[in-house]
Amino acid sequence: MLRGCFVTGTDTGVGKTVLAAALAAGLRARGVRVAACKPVITGLEEPTxxxxxxxxxxxxxxxxxxxxxxALFGYGPPVSPHLAAELAARPIDPGELERRIVAVAAGADLIVVEGTGGLLVPLSDGYDIRRLATSLGLPLLIAARPGLGTINHTLLTLESARAAGLRVAAVVLTPWPPSPDRMERSNRATIAALGGVAVEVLPRIACADPSLLEQAARTLPLRRWLSVWRVCRRGAPAGAPTSDRSRD
Ligand SMILES: Nc1ncnc2c1ncn2[C@@H]1O[C@H](COP(=O)(O)OP(=O)(O)OP(=O)(O)O)[C@@H](O)[C@H]1O
Ligand SMILES: [Mg+2]
Incomplete structure (x- = not known):
């Protein structure tokens, strides 16, 4: 059984990688051996x-x-994985994909898996990101935008996740501004109330520096998640008091 989480999002480009990286950096700084995996990546030809x-x-x-x-299956064009795989004549085999993810997790306390796009993105015939997350049995973190449109996208994602029996650890609004406006504050409260879900926030991170990622992750309830995900740190049982500086 894998321990960790599956980071999905309400769309492509909503902050899944930033969230997954901040989470990984934050956990690593607290003594957790973290593995990360991006099972299918497309757009490798694109500038970053x-x-x-x-x-x-x-x-x-x-x-x-x-x-x-x-990265396990990588493709150049910035298109959906099922099309990228077809164009490259390199199909994604679900069994192989899942076996390789399990192998990445070996030896780590926890794995953070980043999906591609959102939950219903197809990978191959009859197999999509939601099926992958279900097979791995990992709880979801849902990255979502803080602004206009996020209520609908986030509630749709929650509905889709729950319809498949996926557990949702939290929605994370990213990047969360230092002074959220009335709409952003309302979006956070409305998603929590209508979605029946914890809504966390991740502040804006200036660049991909591990210390900045770790700092940003302090807004996240890392200790609570470690305890819920039943992850033990080296030498520290889950839930044991530590000096970590995360929010809870
Ligand atoms: N907390 C944050 N701090 C700084 N930038 C952010 C943050 N959250 C999101 N962004 C911005 O959003 C962009 C997209 O984020 P990211 O690459 O993590 O999205 P994604 O959902 O992983 O995209 P993809 O579907 O391509 O994997 C980033 O390049 C960055 O500009
Ligand atoms: Mg990404």
């Missing part, structure tokens, strides 16, 4: 924004592992 490397490279940086261990 200044200060932010490609997903697998950022996750590798946050966990101190090699980027080649993080």
């Amino acid at each position: 924004p200044p200060g932010w490397p490609a997903d697998h490279e950022l996750l590798a940086r946050a966990t101190g592992r090699a980027a080649r261990e993080v």
Whole structure:
């Protein structure tokens, strides 16, 4: 059985990698051996924004592992995985994908898996991101935008997750501004109330520096999540008091 979480999002480009990397850096700083995995990555041919490397490279940086261990199936064009796989004539085999994720997790206390796009993104015939998350049995963290449109996208994602029996640890609004406006504060409260879910926030991070990622992760309830995910740190049983500086 895997321990950890599956980071999905309400869309592509909503902050899954930033969240996954901050989470990994925050946990690593607290003595957790963290593995990270981006099972399917597309758009490898595309330039990345200044200060932010490609997903697998950022996750590798946050966990101190090699980027080649993080991305399992990689494709050049910035298109849905099922199309990228078809164009490359390199289909994604669900069994192989899941076995390789389990292998990445071996030896770590916890794995953070980043999905591709949102829950219903197809990977191959009859197999999508939601099926992958269900097979892995990991609880979800849902990255979502703080602004206009996020209530609908987030509630749809929650409904889709729960319809498949997935557990949702939290929604994380990212990047959360230092002074949220009336709408952003209302969006947070409304998603929590209508979705019946914990809504956390991740502040804006200037660039992909592990210390900045770790600092940002202090807004997240890392100790609570470790305890709920039944993760033991080296030498510290889950839930044991520590000097960690996360929010709870
Ligand atoms: N907390 C944050 N701090 C700084 N930038 C952020 C934050 N959250 C989101 N962003 C911005 O959103 C962009 C997209 O984030 P990210 O790459 O994590 O999205 P994604 O959901 O992983 O995208 P993809 O679907 O391509 O994997 C980032 O390049 C960054 O500009
Ligand atoms: Mg990403």
